[in-house]
Amino acid sequence: MTLYSRVRPFAFTLPAETAHDLGKRTLRVAQSTWATRTALSAAYQFEHPALECDLFGTQFPNPVGIAAGFDKNAEVTHALAALGFGFVEIGTVTPYSQSGNDRPRLFRLLEDEAMINRMGFNGQGMERVKSRLEADGTPQIPLGVNIGKMNSSNEREAIEDYRRVFDRLSPFADYVVVNVSCPNTPDEFDEGSPEHLRSIFETLETENERGVPILVKIGPDSPEESMFDLVDIAREFDLDGIVATNTSTSRTGLESPRREEWGGLSGKPLQDRSTEVVRSLAEYMDGELPIVGIGGVDSARSAYEKIRAGASLVELYTGFVYRGPSTAKRINRGLVALLERDGFTSVEEAVGADLDD
DSSP states (O other), X not given: OOHHHHHHHHHTTSOHHHHHHHHHHHHHHHTSSHHHHHHHHXXXXXXXXXXXXXXXXXXXXXXXXXXXXXXXXXXXXXXXXXXXXXXXXXXXXXXSXXXXXXXXXXXXXXXXXXXXXXXXXXXXXXXXXXXXXXXXXXXXXXXXXXXXXXXXXXXXXXHHHHHHHHHHHXXXXXXXXXXXXXXXXXXXXXXXXXXXXXXXXXXXXXXXTTOOOEEEEEOSSSOXXXXXHHHHHHHHTXXXXXXXXXXXXXXXXXXXXXXGSOSEEEEGGGHHHHHHHHHHHHHHHTTSSOEEEESSOOSHHHHHHHHHHTOSEEEESHHHHHHOTTXXXXXXXXXXXXXXXXXXXXXHHHTTGGGGO
16 A cells, blocks of 8 residues: 555545645645755656657656646646656646636546646746746756737737737747636637637747747647647647647546536546547648647556557656556556567557557
């Protein structure tokens, strides 16, 4: 029995957001000294040359990252690196601080190993995040920055929101993700319309003098044709990758009494659907753009399925909540075993292996 398996029942008696905040405070303490970071690294990191991935002009020590939403304000990036993750994606970061939706807004669905959130882009804003990255430094693993708009912004203001956050935080980023698929923010206009997307990417293209890789995050609920339209726009503006997928509004097959809470569903129920999206996108793009796969990743098997379906990297959040601090180590160790079983010498060789079937 692990320490986390003993602690989790107590943590799960607390409201989900309270437990999340408590967990982050614990990680802040754990990353506060060189000695504690070193101890974490010794306990939780797993390194193997087969796990290394070269993407976006940088090397990832392994393909397993923390998704946006867990560390919105870049408070525990060093602790997450010490826990063995191959990269960290902070955010969603907005131009100014905003409180998001009213509490409660984060719910565990224990029977489904899932969560529903309607956080609503709560966060401290780009200046606080910038100051923290300047003071603490970036982690010794690639850093992604997920950027979004203010909830009060109209269509024209939203484009300026993306530009301003990109301008302030892209110097710290190994890649930037444009989040236009969150189901928990006000529907003032169609964020996914081709015209709006083109305006965003044209603006960021002009702003991006340093050539920071730009990705776009899509949701799992859109029709396939809409996803392919977005890919075509990404190609048009020479974007660098796709993050698939965001949370879902579907409640199909859920058992938890919390299933009727509104918001975005994450965790195990998204595993198959998000993998289907990864596979469809990979087949449509024929390897042209890398895919970061997210949705239901909580084990080596679920990560490997996404990799074989066409994902070059995978991310998790809910799986980390349910499985605890050893999650990255277990997944990475298991990935090496699966790669060896199937005769691959690296993760990169396994990307898209199922597409030829």
